[in-house]
Amino acid sequence: xxxxxxxxxxxxxASALGTVSSNYRxxxxxxxxxxxxxxxxxxxxxWGQLQLEQSTWATPARxxxxxxxxxxxxxxxxxxxxxxxxxx
Amino acid sequence: xxxxxxxxxSQRLPAWRSRLLLLGILSGFAVLAGWSIYLQGFNSxxxxxxxxxxxxxxxxxxxxxxxxxxxxxxxxxxxxxxxSIWAIPEDAKLQxxxxxxxxxxxxxxxxxxxxxxxxxxxxxxxERQIPPDVAARVMALDLPGIHDQPEYRRYYPSGEVSxxxxxFTGADDVGQEGVELAFxxxxxxxxxSRRVIKDRRGHIVEDVDSIRLPQDGKDVVLALDxxxxxxxxxxxxxxxxxxxxxxxxxxxxxxxxxxxxxxANMPTYNPNNRAKLTGxxxxxxxxxxxxxxxxxxxxxxxxxxxxxxxxxxxSRIQTAPGWLTIGTATIHDSEPHGMLTVAQVIQKSSxxxxxxxxxxxxxxxxxxxxxxxxxxxxxxxxxxxxxGGRVRPYKNWRPIEQATMAYGNGISVxxxxxxxxxxxxxxxxxxxxxxxxxxxxxxxxxxxxxxEQTAHEVRAMxxxxxxxxxxxxxxxxxxxxxxxxxxxxxKVEGGIYVNRYVASFVGFAPASDPRLVIAVMIDEPxxxxxxGGDVAAPVFSKVMAGSLRDLxxxxxxxxxxxxxxxxxxxxVREGT
Numbered sequence: 001x002x003x004x005x006x007x008x009x010x011x012x013x014a015s016a017l018g019t020v021s022s023n024y025r026x027x028x029x030x031x032x033x034x035x036x037x038x039x040x041x042x043x044x045x046x047w048g049q050l051q052l053e054q055s056t057w058a059t060p061a062r063x064x065x066x067x068x069x070x071x072x073x074x075x076x077x078x079x080x081x082x083x084x085x086x087x088x
Numbered sequence: 089x090x091x092x093x094x095x096x097x098s099q100r101l102p103a104w105r106s107r108l109l110l111l112g113i114l115s116g117f118a119v120l121a122g123w124s125i126y127l128q129g130f131n132s133x134x135x136x137x138x139x140x141x142x143x144x145x146x147x148x149x150x151x152x153x154x155x156x157x158x159x160x161x162x163x164x165x166x167x168x169x170x171x172s173i174w175a176i177p178e179d180a181k182l183q184x185x186x187x188x189x190x191x192x193x194x195x196x197x198x199x200x201x202x203x204x205x206x207x208x209x210x211x212x213x214x215e216r217q218i219p220p221d222v223a224a225r226v227m228a229l230d231l232p233g234i235h236d237q238p239e240y241r242r243y244y245p246s247g248e249v250s251x252x253x254x255x256f257t258g259a260d261d262v263g264q265e266g267v268e269l270a271f272x273x274x275x276x277x278x279x280x281s282r283r284v285i286k287d288r289r290g291h292i293v294e295d296v297d298s299i300r301l302p303q304d305g306k307d308v309v310l311a312l313d314x315x316x317x318x319x320x321x322x323x324x325x326x327x328x329x330x331x332x333x334x335x336x337x338x339x340x341x342x343x344x345x346x347x348x349x350x351x352a353n354m355p356t357y358n359p360n361n362r363a364k365l366t367g368x369x370x371x372x373x374x375x376x377x378x379x380x381x382x383x384x385x386x387x388x389x390x391x392x393x394x395x396x397x398x399x400x401x402x403s404r405i406q407t408a409p410g411w412l413t414i415g416t417a418t419i420h421d422s423e424p425h426g427m428l429t430v431a432q433v434i435q436k437s438s439x440x441x442x443x444x445x446x447x448x449x450x451x452x453x454x455x456x457x458x459x460x461x462x463x464x465x466x467x468x469x470x471x472x473x474x475x476g477g478r479v480r481p482y483k484n485w486r487p488i489e490q491a492t493m494a495y496g497n498g499i500s501v502x503x504x505x506x507x508x509x510x511x512x513x514x515x516x517x518x519x520x521x522x523x524x525x526x527x528x529x530x531x532x533x534x535x536x537x538x539x540e541q542t543a544h545e546v547r548a549m550x551x552x553x554x555x556x557x558x559x560x561x562x563x564x565x566x567x568x569x570x571x572x573x574x575x576x577x578x579k580v581e582g583g584i585y586v587n588r589y590v591a592s593f594v595g596f597a598p599a600s601d602p603r604l605v606i607a608v609m610i611d612e613p614x615x616x617x618x619x620g621g622d623v624a625a626p627v628f629s630k631v632m633a634g635s636l637r638d639l640x641x642x643x644x645x646x647x648x649x650x651x652x653x654x655x656x657x658x659x660v661r662e663g664t
Contacts, residue, residue, distance in 0.1 A: 027293045034292055045220075048155075048168045055163045055245035060318035075637075081567065083642050 151277025154305030171223030179233030311347030382577030385496030446494030574620035
């Protein structure tokens with residue numbers, strides 16, 4: 001009888017310790033998840049800012065100015081364009 | 089002495105003393121029981137809440153507003169988080185060195201910062217909407233009484249170019265104008281909240297439940313084409329400046345799908361910096377302002393007459409001697425033309441020819457024609473302040489009014505309506521609804537207004553307008569066949585025609601298979617010429633040329649001989 005009780009007590013203690021440790025691990029994992037979510041959010045923010053920056057650099061006004069003034073480009077005249085028929 | 093033998097025990101005590109003691113103890117228990125019932129039964133919700141407050145927190149989860157993009161995915165409006173720095177002046181007792189460092193980070197004058205901190209208010213913004221990294225450095229100084237607060241700020245990379253289409257949002261991220269207002273419910277995000285358990289150091293250790301999940305706003309993809317929009321804006325702006333005009337508008341439509349590819353107005357504003365806004369800058373004129381269109385209306389009445397079989401394109405109409413009296417009023421042509429065909433009435437823009445054609449039609453049919461072309465009703469694009477113009481009921485039209493309406497007087501339209509109505513000629517006589525957003529597939533079929541044959545005949549007449557002898561040779565686009573119509577209308581002020589003008593041009597290209605419809609309106613050009621063919625047509629030509637090239641539309645006009653290229657093939661070194 002005593003032996004059965006001892007085994008049961010050991011099992012109870014082991015299960016209690018297991019609960020504690022799994023709870024601890026769950027919280028650790030949750031913190032990791034939190035951190036990754038925060039990182040995701042900050043990356044999203046950064047992406048938005050980069051898009052904004054890209055859009056600002058790529059405004060047609062700026063491109064036209066650089067093409068004309070810096071690179072001395074100009075539009076081809078009507079007689080300088082050949083249209084090629086697409087072959088099906 | 090033994091306790092049992094104590095003489096005190098033999099002393100007789102009054103019975104009330106023990107009863108009093110018992111009563112006291114009992115009442116003590118009663119109070120305890122009552123108190124516990126009070127705490128457990130009546131007050132437990134409050135107490136549990138107080139307990140939960142020690143460890144559980146409800147966190148607001150903000151949602152971002154959706155982006156606005158053009159048809160090619162270029163970002164036109166995007167929200168990005170910023171921080172506002174605020175202070176409680178009473179708590180902010182700073183050393184001069186600290187004030188100096190803070191002012192340096194905020195790029196502020198030290199004196200101004202001191203003035204803000206010296207006020208006796210409870211709360212003061214030091215700087216609003218600064219980049220998060222700057223705010224982080226400010227908070228790293230760890231100054232007393234200085235706090236930060238997250239906010240969102242909306243940026244518009246294209247600035248004034250597409251200001252009227254996009255509109256802007258107010259301080260609380262709610263759309264106030266343009267697409268921002270029209271698509272508010274789509275763009276707006278719904279912030280959420282969740283309950284968590286926090287430890288002593290403020291770390292979240294457990295997620296209890298989500299009260300509401302945050303929903304980010306959805307992106308809106310407009311039909312707008314960033315490059316065409318820029319072309320339209322830049323050329324319109326130049327024309328308004330060159331002609332010393334009061335205002336101007338331009339609209340570019342895709343004739344195949346009814347999508348609005350560009351919409352620009354002058355004067356405009358920079359949505360990123362709205363410090364000094366005036367009402368005139370805010371007006372989205374192409375949609376909210378009506379004007380008497382003038383001769384750009386002629387093709388509609390003439391198309392109706394062709395459709396009803398009253399005239400053929402080569403029927404002859406006498407317009408001599410250059411004026412015509414109807415009732416008590418007399419109408420004029422800008423110069424006498426003599427005998428004209430119907431096609432020439434369009435080409436030379438003869439008011440008398442158009443009036444004579446209109447007078448052969450019943451008023452009701454003409455009115456019905458205007459209705460079916462969408463005049464008199466707002467287009468319902470979803471923009472704030474859309475108006476429908478004015479087409480008076482036909483029952484009280486007098487003959488002179490019917491005659492003048494044929495050439496666009498006594499009727500008012502918006503530029504967008506006019507461009508929309510020209511879709512019937514750019515298409516095969518049918519009208520499709522306009523769309524601000526990018527469409528996955530073009531509308532299957534439109535609402536027929538004219539027969540296909542009529543539409544093609546009018547298209548040919550409109551092509552003549554740009555040829556020698558027409559009113560708008562300046563609208564020509566090298567390499568393409570273009571069709572269009574000029575308009576030059578006196579403005580009406582207080583019911584009287586005054587000597588100020590609205591010059592307009594509406595046209596489409598390539599005429600063999602129209603792809604784009606462009607409408608240009610210049611309000612009060614005052615640097616010499618005020619004719620649509622001189623003022624508005626060149627804008628049309630430049631925007632059309634650039635847009636067709638941008639879209640890669642094949643030229644349909646006979647190509648001129650090549651200039652720069654030689655017959656010799658380029659030298660290529662073969663192999664090594």
